[in-house]
Amino acid sequence: xxxxxxxxxxxxxxxxxxxxxxxxxxxxxxxxxxxxxxxxxxxxxxxxxxxxxxxxxxxxxxxxxxxxxxxxxxxxxxxxxxxxxxxxxxxxxxxxxxxxxxxxxxxxxxxxxxxxxxxxxxxxxxxxxxxxxxxxxxxxxxxxxxxxxxxxxxxxxxxxxxxxxxxxxxxxxxxxxxxxxxxxxxxxxxxxxxxxxxxxxxxxxxxxxxxxxxxxxxxxxxxxxxxxxxxxxxxxxxxxxxxxxxxxxxxxxxxxxxxxxxxxxxxxxxxxxxxxxxxxxxxxxxxxxxxxxxxxxxxxxxxxxxxxxxxxxxxxxxxxxxxxxxxxxxxxxxxxxxxxxxxxxxxxxxxxxxxxxxxxxxxxxxxxxxxxxxxxxxxxxxxxxxxxxxxxxxxxxxxxxxxxxxxxxxxxxxxxxxxxxxxx
Numbered sequence: 001x002x003x004x005x006x007x008x009x010x011x012x013x014x015x016x017x018x019x020x021x022x023x024x025x026x027x028x029x030x031x032x033x034x035x036x037x038x039x040x041x042x043x044x045x046x047x048x049x050x051x052x053x054x055x056x057x058x059x060x061x062x063x064x065x066x067x068x069x070x071x072x073x074x075x076x077x078x079x080x081x082x083x084x085x086x087x088x089x090x091x092x093x094x095x096x097x098x099x100x101x102x103x104x105x106x107x108x109x110x111x112x113x114x115x116x117x118x119x120x121x122x123x124x125x126x127x128x129x130x131x132x133x134x135x136x137x138x139x140x141x142x143x144x145x146x147x148x149x150x151x152x153x154x155x156x157x158x159x160x161x162x163x164x165x166x167x168x169x170x171x172x173x174x175x176x177x178x179x180x181x182x183x184x185x186x187x188x189x190x191x192x193x194x195x196x197x198x199x200x201x202x203x204x205x206x207x208x209x210x211x212x213x214x215x216x217x218x219x220x221x222x223x224x225x226x227x228x229x230x231x232x233x234x235x236x237x238x239x240x241x242x243x244x245x246x247x248x249x250x251x252x253x254x255x256x257x258x259x260x261x262x263x264x265x266x267x268x269x270x271x272x273x274x275x276x277x278x279x280x281x282x283x284x285x286x287x288x289x290x291x292x293x294x295x296x297x298x299x300x301x302x303x304x305x306x307x308x309x310x311x312x313x314x315x316x317x318x319x320x321x322x323x324x325x326x327x328x329x330x331x332x333x334x335x336x337x338x339x340x341x342x343x344x345x346x347x348x349x350x351x352x353x354x355x356x357x358x359x360x361x362x363x364x365x366x367x368x369x370x371x372x373x374x375x376x377x378x379x380x381x382x383x384x385x386x387x388x389x390x391x392x393x394x395x396x397x398x399x400x401x402x403x404x405x406x407x408x409x410x411x412x413x414x415x416x417x418x419x420x421x422x423x424x
Contacts, residue, residue: 002038008090013329015094015304021330026406033414043093045069049139053131067115067140069149070096073416076147077113078103080154087116098325102347104409106386108358113149121156133161137168146179152357153183163188179364182357191360193375199233201352204383205344206297206321215296218242223295225249226302227276230323232267234299239263247293253277254285300327307332322346337400345402348390355379
């Protein structure tokens with residue numbers, strides 16, 4: 001094996017360390033393609049940029065930004081951009097690698113990429129946020145493009161930020177390039193159905209898992225960690241299917257309602273207050289107690305590393321739907337498997353967002369746009385088909401859904417690597 005990367009020092013519980021452990025577990029199932037496995041452990045390109053901007057008070061502030069392209073064997077890079085105070089190169093590397101797996105798992109013609117800036121966006125004014133976004137886009141402009149690498153929204157980024165990124169890139173290349181990002185506003189080439197696509201994918205995979213396990217969604221108890229775009233969208237769809245959302249947790253607090261939350265009131269509260277905390281239709285609870293609550297379906301839709309080994313031993317649920325990227329540590333995975341708790345892994349469970357991003361990209365190239373019903377039908381078909389392939393692989397090898405997802409995805413990635421060969 002080649003020496004490890006010199007610029008990161010992962011721990012078993014870090015995002016990159018988690019990803020490497022997942023790769024190690026899948027190698028025995030790769031057959032002759034295992035000779036290419038080191039490809040999966042090394043990002044193709046890592047870019048660190050300084051993002052200086054003039055603040056509203058006239059001072060100059062510097063922020064550190066990243067864009068990582070993990071693998072481009074199957075197509076241009078695809079992955080979001082997050083703004084968060086805890087963003088690091090190692091985290092972005094892991095997120096880019098998971099995008100490689102995710103895109104291959106649902107058989108999209110993309111490689112994996114990810115970006116981010118270490119910043120608390122809530123501390124910036126709207127104009128400072130725009131200046132930072134535009135400067136970051138210019139700094140990474142040499143590696144992005146409609147046929148090179150296509151960013152999208154992620155944590156603390158949205159359609160407005162994508163519009164600024166698209167406009168900045170377009171000004172620099174001298175032509176409007178709507179396909180350089182996805183998740184844009186509808187009137188700038190965005191796709192209907194994109195905003196709730198990730199949450200819809202969580203629901204679709206959860207619905208299929210429930211069918212397999214004989215769980216009736218009517219009256220099923222659902223707990224959601226993270227009530228942003230993904231968590232709230234998934235909660236609404238489960239609610240429409242008859243499930244009860246009995247617990248919600250976000251950065252501001254934990255709320256419980258054994259009878260099920262009235263989402264028609266909870267969602268507007270969160271939009272107005274920025275947190276589930278203080279919602280009058282539930283009772284406040286201790287943050288750690290969230291992991292002890294009884295549920296049929298648990299949806300971690302916040303950040304990485306939330307389900308530790310210690311929490312995995314306490315969970316009282318039947319299915320974990322990973323709405324977030326990397327929420328379950330490898331040691332916790334083993335404990336959940338031993339306890340008979342099914343984990344539908346992030347790299348298939350939350351792939352709805354990138355699938356509809358693919359639809360948006362295709363629509364931008366053709367300048368022909370589909371209806372939201374068409375989008376949702378296409379998404380459902382792709383997600384159900386991809387999950388069936390993965391489940392059949394899991395059953396055939398008697399392995400977890402996560403290892404099966406990696407087996408399917410890595411085979412596709414490494415087959416492309418082998419057939420393309422090495423240049424020069």
